[in-house]
Amino acid sequence: MTERKMTCIICPRGCRMTVKYENNTLIECKDNFCARGPTYAKNEIAAPTRVLTSTIPTDSKTVPLMPVKTSKAIPKEQLFTAMKLVKTIRAKAPLKCGDVIYKDFMVQGTDLICGRNLKV
Numbered sequence: 826m827t828e829r830k831m832t833c834i835i836c837p838r839g840c841r842m843t844v845k846y847e848n849n850t851l852i853e854c855k856d857n858f859c860a861r862g863p864t865y866a867k868n869e870i871a872a873p874t875r876v877l878t879s880t881i882p883t884d885s886k887t888v889p890l891m892p893v894k895t896s897k898a899i900p901k902e903q904l905f906t907a908m909k910l911v912k913t914i915r916a917k918a919p920l921k922c923g924d925v926i927y928k929d930f931m932v933q934g935t936d937l938i939c940g941r942n943l944k945v
């Protein structure tokens with residue numbers, strides 16, 4: 826059995842939890858303030874995922890960078906490859922906050938979406 830400290834990143838409280846697990850199965854989770862902590866720990870042990878956030882260049886003269894993020898969390902081990910792909914993407918106006926910039930980004934059903942409006 827393995828025991829380790831883990832910080833829950835689901836909310837800003839950032840509980841510093843103590844978790845015990847074996848063969849990628851959560852055995853015990855302590856020091857979590859709410860029930861989302863063990864769920865986070867379970868996923869983090871079995872298959873950690875993260876929402877990717879970044880910026881991409883635009884074709885606008887007034888807004889040079891567009892904040893972007895994935896619509897869902899993607900496997901943590903794909904983040905490095907995902908950042909390489911993000912560097913090849915450019916935002917073309919007009920765009921609205923929430924528009925899909927890149928459909929099925931890295932994972933089918935997960936899109937790269939823009940984080941602000943971009944006028945022509």
Ligand code: SF4
Pocket residue numbers: 833834835836837838839840857858859860861862863865
């Ligand atoms: S365990 Fe609950 S309260 Fe603590 S950081 Fe996670 S979501 Fe927030």
